[in-house]
Amino acid sequence: MASLPAPLRGVFPVLLALLLLGALQVVVGQLPFFVYLSSVVGVNVILAVSLNIVNGMTGQFSIGHAGFMAVGAYVGGKLALEMKDLAISGIPHGVSDQLQLLASLAVGGAAAGVAGFLVGLPSLRLRGDYLAIVTLGFGEMIRVIVSNLEVFGRALGLSGIPQTSSFMMIWMCVFVVVLVARRIQDSAHGRSLLAIREDEVAAEAMGVDTTAYKVRAFVISSFFAGVAGALFAHFVPIINPGSFTFVKSIEVVTMVVAGGLGSISGSIVAAVVLTLLPEVLRSLFLQVGGLEGGAALAQKVDQIRMPVYGILLVILMLSRPQGVFGSRELWDAFPRWWGRGRRAEE
Amino acid sequence: MSTSLLQAQGVAIHFGGLKALSGFELDIHQGDLKGLIGPNGAGKTTAFNVLTGVYLPTAGTVRVAGEVVNGLKPHQINRLGLARTFQNIRLFKTLTALDNVRVACLADTYPFFSRARIEAARRRSSKRSGAAAAMAALNNYVDWWRAMLLTPGFQREERALTVKADALLDVMGLLPRRSEEARNLPYGEQRRLEIARALATGPRVLLLDEPAAGMNTREKADLMVLIRELRTRFNLGILVIEHDMKLVMGICEEITVLDYGETIARGNPERVRTDPKVIEAYLGDSYLAAQGMSVPGGSP
Ligand SMILES: Nc1ncnc2c1ncn2[C@@H]1O[C@H](COP(=O)(O)OP(=O)(O)O)[C@@H](O)[C@H]1O
Numbered sequence: 001m002a003s004l005p006a007p008l009r010g011v012f013p014v015l016l017a018l019l020l021l022g023a024l025q026v027v028v029g030q031l032p033f034f035v036y037l038s039s040v041v042g043v044n045v046i047l048a049v050s051l052n053i054v055n056g057m058t059g060q061f062s063i064g065h066a067g068f069m070a071v072g073a074y075v076g077g078k079l080a081l082e083m084k085d086l087a088i089s090g091i092p093h094g095v096s097d098q099l100q101l102l103a104s105l106a107v108g109g110a111a112a113g114v115a116g117f118l119v120g121l122p123s124l125r126l127r128g129d130y131l132a133i134v135t136l137g138f139g140e141m142i143r144v145i146v147s148n149l150e151v152f153g154r155a156l157g158l159s160g161i162p163q164t165s166s167f168m169m170i171w172m173c174v175f176v177v178v179l180v181a182r183r184i185q186d187s188a189h190g191r192s193l194l195a196i197r198e199d200e201v202a203a204e205a206m207g208v209d210t211t212a213y214k215v216r217a218f219v220i221s222s223f224f225a226g227v228a229g230a231l232f233a234h235f236v237p238i239i240n241p242g243s244f245t246f247v248k249s250i251e252v253v254t255m256v257v258a259g260g261l262g263s264i265s266g267s268i269v270a271a272v273v274l275t276l277l278p279e280v281l282r283s284l285f286l287q288v289g290g291l292e293g294g295a296a297l298a299q300k301v302d303q304i305r306m307p308v309y310g311i312l313l314v315i316l317m318l319s320r321p322q323g324v325f326g327s328r329e330l331w332d333a334f335p336r337w338w339g340r341g342r343r344a345e346e
Numbered sequence: 347m348s349t350s351l352l353q354a355q356g357v358a359i360h361f362g363g364l365k366a367l368s369g370f371e372l373d374i375h376q377g378d379l380k381g382l383i384g385p386n387g388a389g390k391t392t393a394f395n396v397l398t399g400v401y402l403p404t405a406g407t408v409r410v411a412g413e414v415v416n417g418l419k420p421h422q423i424n425r426l427g428l429a430r431t432f433q434n435i436r437l438f439k440t441l442t443a444l445d446n447v448r449v450a451c452l453a454d455t456y457p458f459f460s461r462a463r464i465e466a467a468r469r470r471s472s473k474r475s476g477a478a479a480a481m482a483a484l485n486n487y488v489d490w491w492r493a494m495l496l497t498p499g500f501q502r503e504e505r506a507l508t509v510k511a512d513a514l515l516d517v518m519g520l521l522p523r524r525s526e527e528a529r530n531l532p533y534g535e536q537r538r539l540e541i542a543r544a545l546a547t548g549p550r551v552l553l554l555d556e557p558a559a560g561m562n563t564r565e566k567a568d569l570m571v572l573i574r575e576l577r578t579r580f581n582l583g584i585l586v587i588e589h590d591m592k593l594v595m596g597i598c599e600e601i602t603v604l605d606y607g608e609t610i611a612r613g614n615p616e617r618v619r620t621d622p623k624v625i626e627a628y629l630g631d632s633y634l635a636a637q638g639m640s641v642p643g644g645s646p
């Protein structure tokens with residue numbers, strides 16, 4: 001890819017991904033369970049990779065990602081409900097649906113980005129632990145606010161949001177967030193973020209406006225959490241405050257830490273594994289346990305998920321605190337094959 | 347007479363009841379090479395921290411390139427042309443030597459407004475500082491997009507940054523180590539990498555906090571020669587903190603001596619060395635003896 005003319009290098013991967021995912025869409029479109037499962041996985045990958053920009057690359061500790069996801073889900077979902085009866089004329093129905101979905105993703109993401117700015121600006125001036133507390137509080141606050149607002153359906157949530165999410169759209173978003181994270185990492189901006197993680201005092205002394213950079217990282221991260229939320233709203237029958245609790249935030253933090261703080265591929269792998277594991281266990285129990293016992297066991301999977309995450313985190317912190325991947329990347333192993341690896345560029 | 351690049355007037359800082367620094371005066375011009383010495387805990391590092399904006403002085407003013415910088419953030423003061431190294435090395439440990447320097451090499455070409463233009467707007471009047479901030483913000487916003495879209499301009503700048511960083515690594519003799527993570531470099535090289543990183547910010551005044559600490563005699567001698575070279579090569583004014591009195595005496599034209607935050611002597615090396623107060627301060631610290639240096643009035 002290094003031989004590509006310079007102006008094309010930026011957009012080429014996106015076009016390629018569009019084509020590939022478009023083709024895949026035709027193939028998997030007929031497999032509803034696969035599409036559902038891959039949607040859940042995709043949303044979690046977006047959440048983990050975006051949180052990694054703040055927690056991994058910038059070294060701040062945010063534990064309120066579900067709050068930003070909620071903002072995106074509710075704002076995007078509400079917009080979709082408003083647009084429900086509209087259709088863009090002159091183009092096929094499916095395309096019009098996808099364009100409307102895109103609009104609600106953009107608006108949901110933007111709303112979450114604004115929320116990120118408002119939360120980040122005051123709290124990122126502070127150090128480490130304070131951010132954790134503020135983001136935790138923010139996540140809970142959002143939940144309380146939506147459960148009391150009539151427009152957002154209070155505790156019942158929003159239902160009837162058009163289920164227009166598609167395999168292609170979800171994985172396109174995954175692709176974009178990964179691409180953005182990689183390009184941040186390989187730019188002067190990303191190096192400034194890494195410098196802040198390594199030594200904030202030194203970064204500041206070298207002319208890096210650390211507060212501004214932290215806020216920017218936080219806004220980008222919140223934006224994608226919002227996109228993930230809006231996507232989520234378009235494939236689950238109902239969204240309610242219960243979908244965006246503290247538990248969800250911790251789930252994402254676990255993925256980022258398990259994959260290795262700062263490693264994009266680590267976040268991806270951890271998100272995929274930790275999402276599929278309970279699903280696989282559930283269907284396994286249903287298979288072996290017969291209908292009666294199996295269903296009970298499958299239900300238990302949901303109950304034991306959090307304790308398992310907790311234990312996993314403790315074991316990881318004790319045995320491999322840098323996460324499975326450390327801060328290395330999968331694609332550094334074959335730099336030529338996947339674009340230009342970070343090390344190969346130098 | 348050239349204009350003063352770094353000036354401190356009556357600077358004091360108190361930590362609770364402790365007067366870590368008081369009545370501190372300093373004046374650095376282009377081409378100066380001055381020294382700051384004093385026993386452990388005298389307030390030398392604290393002086394650097396006040397000058398670079400880490401601490402807000404309790405009293406007095408600090409000027410960089412004629413501008414009062416009290417209350418500015420360290421990164422803003424750095425942008426005015428003041429760079430430093432740290433006594434307790436603070437490199438970006440897991441970044442490569444090259445990336446350590448590249449972080450500090452902020453691009454000089456910006457998508458819309460040049461740095462010079464923003465600076466000019468900011469200096470003209472305080473009313474324009476809002477406009478300057480807006481220009482900087484717009485620059486930055488566009489710059490992120492250029493990085494996301496890998497525009498040709500962005501790619502050109504990344505290459506230019508790398509070339510600039512490599513040149514600085516070369517000056518400091520670190521080019522062969524460019525892909526090494528900073529934490530894996532030996533001590534002496536880490537110290538030199540800190541200097542390379544500080545130079546990358548394009549300073550007019552360089553503050554070096556014990557740059558030779560932990561080096562062997564040979565490395566120290568080489569470093570002192572290098573520091574002299576840097577001054578002419580980059581048109582710098584340099585202020586060095588150094589524990590090893592022999593070294594400072596050898597290269598500095600003017601030396602300020604601190605003791606318990608007070609300036610007890612200032613002048614050329616000869617005068618400082620024979621100053622009774624200095625001798626007392628160092629003897630009280632039984633420092634001279636430990637350094638194996640000649641005692642009061644001894645021949646140079
Ligand atoms: N942030 C701080 N809070 C309280 N005391 C400080 C602080 N920084 C420095 N000091 C004190 O100021 C004095 C001068 O320290 P320092 O400037 O590091 O000395 P040195 O001349 O060895 O570099 C010491 O007594 C130190 O304990």
Ligand SMILES: [Mg+2]
Nearest residue numbers: 390391392433
């Ligand atoms: Mg010191």
